[in-house]
Amino acid sequence: MSTPDCSRWKSEPCSHPQGRLASAPMADPFYITTAIHYPNGKPHIGHAYETIAADIIARFQRLLGREVRFQTGTDEHGLKMAQKARDLGMTPRALADEMSGHFRDLFDKLDITYDRFIRTTDADHHRASHAIWEAMAAKGDLYLDRYEGWYSVRDEAYYDEKELVEGEGGEKLSPQGTPVEWTEEETWFFRLSSYAEPLLELLNKPGFLEPASRRNEMIAFVEGGLKDLSVSRTSFDWGVKVPGSENHVMYVWVDALTNYITGLGYPDGGELWDKFWPASLHLIGKDIVRFHTIYWPAFLMSADLPVPQKVFGHGFLLNRGVKESKSAGNVTDPNELVDLYGVDALRYFLMAEVTFGQDGSYSAQALVNKVNAELANSFGNLAQRTLSMIHKNMDGKLEAFEPSEDDMKLLSTVREACRDVLPREFEALNFSVGIEAWLKAVFACNAYVDEQAPWGLKKTDPERMKAVLQTLFMAIRDLAIAIQPVVPAKSATVLDQLGVGEDHRSYADLSNEGWFAALASTGHSIEKPNPVFPRLELPEQETA
Structure with a gap:
């Protein structure tokens, strides 16, 4: 295939204000998204951290006078969800309904001002996923072949042999330290290898991907050579069906990433689409930067759609310096923190304590x-x-x-x-x-x-x-x-x-x-005030 024409997907530079505050509403709308959260368990402090940060950005932009669209939600398909539901004796849909509700309840509790809480099980999302698949197929970027390689169920990601690391017991692990398994199955492939040049041009565009360390990692990944990407699965059926290949479901990241345009009315267009796409900012964790700055832009280029203006990959939130995990028994329920200390106290601490973009620790x-x-x-x-x-x-x-x-x-x-x-x-x-x-x-x-x-x-x-x-x-x-x-x-x-x-x-x-x-001049007077910020106390178990 020839190198794709970049002219139709380039987005205009984002004209955010700098320095002095604007004195009048600004003309350009602002669309911000979080990564949609994987609901194979209840939300933890990391989910709260990213969503609070996104909410602060959304509120900040509204205070500047911009019209803001803020979307978050849950990513409910994939093998990981299917396996978790099986282990619990539930259907995947029942698990998704229950766990997605926990995320929505938490975000409401955290005073998150989202405009849409999207679920990838929503009917309009299946329709949008079909539409982008068909657009990529019409471009000639999809072909049927056989996949043989390493796959991490936990990451829902494919890895090249050279990316794997060795665990303490000699087992093969993903770069994230998650187990991988050898997978062989018929699959649809996306011609990712055709998009190396436009992707490098995009990644080198000032401001597209921050912090700079993430940008350098992605540039090195593309320069190392791109292989075509497996974008469907036949070994399970919990996902969006591939048009014309009903025994295939879409690779969960094709489906998940499409949520950002589903929420604006794709493929029908309309007022939200015209006003808010391309996205002003995708706010994500550093572990999923590849999906958002290589796979997602390539899918959009293939479908002749504009790419996002900016992607920011923030760091991890560590519990007393240690990454949280269920096996370590140190997973923090943000609901408990809110109940103990209040919403605004948690919001303030997380943003004031951690240098955004780097890993940070809390206790x-x-x-x-x-x-x-x-x-x-x-x-x-x-x-x-x-x-x-x-x-x-x-x-x-x-x-x-x-x-x-x-x-x-x-x-x-x-x-x-x-x-x-x-x-x-x-x-x-x-x-x-x-x-x-x-x-x-x-x-x-x-x-x-x-x-x-x-x-x-x-x-x-x-x-x-x-x-x-x-x-x-x-x-x-x-x-x-x-x-x-x-x-x-x-x-x-x-x-x-x-x-x-x-x-x-x-x-x-x-x-x-x-x-x-x-x-x-109006004769204004104030009433006797009540304390707004009472001092906090640690529970006895925390002081022991």
């Missing part, structure tokens, strides 16, 4: 320590004592004032963090860096409180006391707006206590210099 002790120090003792205490003093010493009423040089210096520090640094770093998916800048602004506010000592100014200079407290009021408003994607419920509570209307909480509102004067 209950680390979560409690970080959330208590940064949210309860720093931001929460700042908001509580400021609003309490306004309520007690000013009857809760705001009034116009002339800020001093010290006041302006603090407000400038807060505005730089909230308007410039945090949005810039969140745009680059550097969540921990953006949160660190936000936290430094919180620390600056607390230092300002200690320096100005408003409790002592009530008798010596009441007008100065008012200026100090209202400067802090302004700073807290900016800080609460900026951190909304990470701690949405708690931020909303702070903004409610400030009296900031729900229609004045976007990032564009951070650039409104006259908001305080307008609010004060």
Whole structure:
């Protein structure tokens, strides 16, 4: 076959904002997806980590004024599901229904603002999978042959002999350390080898695949030579049937990857398709980068469809430095963490603690320590004592004032963090860096409180006391707006206590210099505040 024409699948560069916040809604919509999760067991902390990160990105982009489409869901076909269901004495569909429900319940509990929770057992997904298969067949990229090689059921992936590693007992393992088995069966093949050149061009495109380490791995994989890919199975029947070959089911990754376009109305097109494809960002774990940056773009090129604008492969979340596994008995149920510490505490810890893109470690002790120090003792205490003093010493009423040089210096520090640094770093998916800048602004506010000592100014200079407290009021408003994607419920509570209307909480509102004067001119007053960030305590078993 000749090298495919690249002109029809190239996507335009993504025009995300950088630096200064936009003051008006942005024209380009934003489509973000997580990997769809494999429901052969209940969700673990890794599923929560990726989905929380995606939700933070979605909320962040909405606050910038973009129209956002956010999709997550479950990947329910494949041999692994069929074997698990057999072991449990269930049908695969019954297992999928039960486990998919656990994922959806968790994501609702985590305050995930998805627009669609897709299941690969959905009727429209089977139809979309048939359509992309037929498009690849029409291109001449599918042919029937026999597959002989190594397959990992756990990874649902084929591996070349040279990729395998030796286990402790001398057994052959995949690069992920999972068991492999020799497989022989009739199969449909996809002409992946024909797409090496356009794939290299795509992988070398700045910004398509991040972090850079993942990009380098994939470039090396393609340069090492691509073999045609087996894309159907006959040894089991739990999957999407291959059109015209009913004894074959599609390789689970053909089916799974297609979910990203199913959710936008493929193959019919329509408003969602026209508005949101190609995807702005596929957010995935580092272990499935190959499927999303080699197989998936090749399938799309074959079907004459645009490729995604960006794929980001994040790292693993380790339990006290060790990868979780059922055999090790260290699997963490995120539901339990939420019940113990709250949704926003978990969201904040995961994003503030881990450098996104790298592996990170967590423990209950680390979560409690970080959330208590940064949210309860720093931001929460700042908001509580400021609003309490306004309520007690000013009857809760705001009034116009002339800020001093010290006041302006603090407000400038807060505005730089909230308007410039945090949005810039969140745009680059550097969540921990953006949160660190936000936290430094919180620390600056607390230092300002200690320096100005408003409790002592009530008798010596009441007008100065008012200026100090209202400067802090302004700073807290900016800080609460900026951190909304990470701690949405708690931020909303702070903004409610400030009296900031729900229609004045976007990032564009951070650039409104006259908001305080307008609010004060209405005779605005605040009620006595309640603590928003209570200190967390470790359960007895964690402290033992």
